[in-house]
Amino acid sequence: MKRESTAPHGHVHDQDHDHAHSTLGEMDLRVRALETLLTQKGYLDPAAVDRIIETYEVHVGPHNGAKVVARAWADPAFRDWLLQDATAAIASMDYTGRQGEHMVAVPNSPDTHNMVVCTLCSCYPWPVLGLPPVWYKSAAYRSRAVIEPRAVLADFGVTLPPGQNIRVWDSTAEVRYLVLPERPAGTEGWSQEQLAQLVTRDAMIGTGLALNPQDITKEAP
Amino acid sequence: MNGLHDMGGLQGYGPVQIQANEPLFHGEWERRALGVTVAMGASGLWNIDLARSARESLPPLDYVQGPYYAIWTQALQNLLIERGLITAEELAQGQPITQPMAGVRVLKAAEVDAALAKGSPADRPSTQAPRFAVGQRVRALNLNPQGHTRLPRYVRGHVGTVVLHHGSHVLPDQHVNKMLPPFDGTAEHLYTVVFDGTELWGPQAEAGHQVSVDAWESYLEPASEAAPE
Numbered sequence: 001m002k003r004e005s006t007a008p009h010g011h012v013h014d015q016d017h018d019h020a021h022s023t024l025g026e027m028d029l030r031v032r033a034l035e036t037l038l039t040q041k042g043y044l045d046p047a048a049v050d051r052i053i054e055t056y057e058v059h060v061g062p063h064n065g066a067k068v069v070a071r072a073w074a075d076p077a078f079r080d081w082l083l084q085d086a087t088a089a090i091a092s093m094d095y096t097g098r099q100g101e102h103m104v105a106v107p108n109s110p111d112t113h114n115m116v117v118c119t120l121c122s123c124y125p126w127p128v129l130g131l132p133p134v135w136y137k138s139a140a141y142r143s144r145a146v147i148e149p150r151a152v153l154a155d156f157g158v159t160l161p162p163g164q165n166i167r168v169w170d171s172t173a174e175v176r177y178l179v180l181p182e183r184p185a186g187t188e189g190w191s192q193e194q195l196a197q198l199v200t201r202d203a204m205i206g207t208g209l210a211l212n213p214q215d216i217t218k219e220a221p
Numbered sequence: 222m223n224g225l226h227d228m229g230g231l232q233g234y235g236p237v238q239i240q241a242n243e244p245l246f247h248g249e250w251e252r253r254a255l256g257v258t259v260a261m262g263a264s265g266l267w268n269i270d271l272a273r274s275a276r277e278s279l280p281p282l283d284y285v286q287g288p289y290y291a292i293w294t295q296a297l298q299n300l301l302i303e304r305g306l307i308t309a310e311e312l313a314q315g316q317p318i319t320q321p322m323a324g325v326r327v328l329k330a331a332e333v334d335a336a337l338a339k340g341s342p343a344d345r346p347s348t349q350a351p352r353f354a355v356g357q358r359v360r361a362l363n364l365n366p367q368g369h370t371r372l373p374r375y376v377r378g379h380v381g382t383v384v385l386h387h388g389s390h391v392l393p394d395q396h397v398n399k400m401l402p403p404f405d406g407t408a409e410h411l412y413t414v415v416f417d418g419t420e421l422w423g424p425q426a427e428a429g430h431q432v433s434v435d436a437w438e439s440y441l442e443p444a445s446e447a448a449p450e
Contacts, residue, residue, distance in 0.1 A: 027248075027250045027290075027291055027294070028249065030250075031253045032250070032253070034298065036315060036316075037311055037316065038306075040316065041306070041317050041321040042327065043264065043306060043321065043322075043325050043327060044257065044260055044261065045328060047330035048260045048328045048332070048333050049260050050256070051330045052255070052256040052333055052337070053252050055334070055337055056245065057245055096338050096339075097338040097339055097340035098259075098341070099340065100340065101344075102342070102387065102390075104413075117229075119227065119373050119375075120226055120227055120273075120373060121226060121276065121277075122289065130245070131245060133240075134240065134243060134289070135239050137289045138237065139234040140235055140238065143228040143229065143231035143232065144234065144237070145229075146229045146230055147229070147230045147232070147375075147421075147422055148427055149427065149430055150427050150430070155236045155237040156237070156239065165431065166427070166429065166430040166431070167430075168431070168433070169413075169433050170373065170432060170435075172371045172435045172436070173343070173371060173390060173435035173437070174269075174342075174391075175387055175411070175435050
């Protein structure tokens with residue numbers, strides 16, 4: 001089966017090189033033809049396409065979510081607000097809109113680890129995490145996250161402490177979930193800017209944990 | 222529709238393939254496919270559920286084998302052709318043959334930031350009291366509609382507990398009823414329902430795990446104490 005490929009880069013597009021090459025060339029032509037046609041017919045402003053791409057390449061990404069998490073770690077009142085009404089709390093930081101219209105933040109604890117999936121498509125909280133990685137949209141993740149989440153975490157190199165339960169949130173409606181990871185030990189007195197560096201994309205999906213202080217370099221701000 | 226898109230609980234797809242330092246896009250065509258799809262969505266000539274339905278309705282093997290943005294591109298082409306904005310001949314020849322459709326809303330570059338920041342909220346006011354309460358035991362109905370639905374197969378027939386009530390949201394199953402606006406915006410109360418792993422997967426379930434889905438009211442019924450096994 002194609003998705004069981006052990007291609008060196010381990011990436012879904014590298015699974016089958018012949019197929020991938022022909023697909024890529026073909027897709028380049030198809031998408032270019034489609035964009036040109038839509039532009040010539042007056043339905044599409046190519047500058048709008050540029051702006052959409054720039055938004056998610058530059059402005060909107062997991063660095064937004066990391067700031068939300070860091071603030072929740074540092075500010076108990078904000079944490080309470082985030083857990084009570086994530087949409088409003090996150091909007092107060094100007095992260096709003098498409099694929100984040102209805103947000104819920106789910107906090108990890110020593111008892112429970114949270115993990116997010118969309119088994120039906122690729123629902124993902126764009127305003128705080130940007131566009132999803134390929135694995136999040138893959139059949140392997142979507143199929144297995146709900147039936148064997150611990151085995152999926154093992155693929156990410158994550159082993160939970162014995163006795164910690166796993167709670168999987170399948171995003172089947174327009175509600176989008178943000179995992180609030182546990183604050184790492186040894187970060188007392190850290191600024192929100194420093195804390196944000198410990199918050200990875202995967203920690204906010206629940207396929208990872210927040211980094212520890214020793215995982216980041218010292219010259220960080 | 223019981224399609225291959227409804228993947229929860231399927232087996233045999235192998236380990237999750239994680240690319241270290243994965244780029245946001247794998248080639249220029251993925252960047253443009255994302256941008257064109259989002260921009261054309263602003264035409265308002267379909268809604269998010271019609272777009273999902275178009276992707277789910279692709280030939281099953283195309284759905285599971287293609288890169289995700291190829292699924293988006295193919296579904297977008299189908300939406301555009303079905304609505305008469307473009308023809309298959311125009312796509313094949315790469316140039317306009319027919320007159321453009323009049324009155325199509327075009328997203329301008331200057332409008333992008335505001336459009337993305339606004340999004341498309343799915344909540345609607347409701348005069349109906351919610352049928353279920355947080356803490357209540359409910360059963361997901363055994364529904365197998367031909368059309369679009371957001372009730373995944375792996376929870377159908379199973380009993381869980383309502384843990385969140387999100388208010389009233391547009392019901393996807395009816396949001397696809399009309400191909401063109403004004404769409405059927407019928408809304409229902411929406412709940413997060415959590416299921417024990419053993420309820421869903423039986424004795425093979427991993428220890429200590431629960432799974433929730435977000436389910437509209439018409440996907441659920443109260444669970445009686447004498448629930449059938």
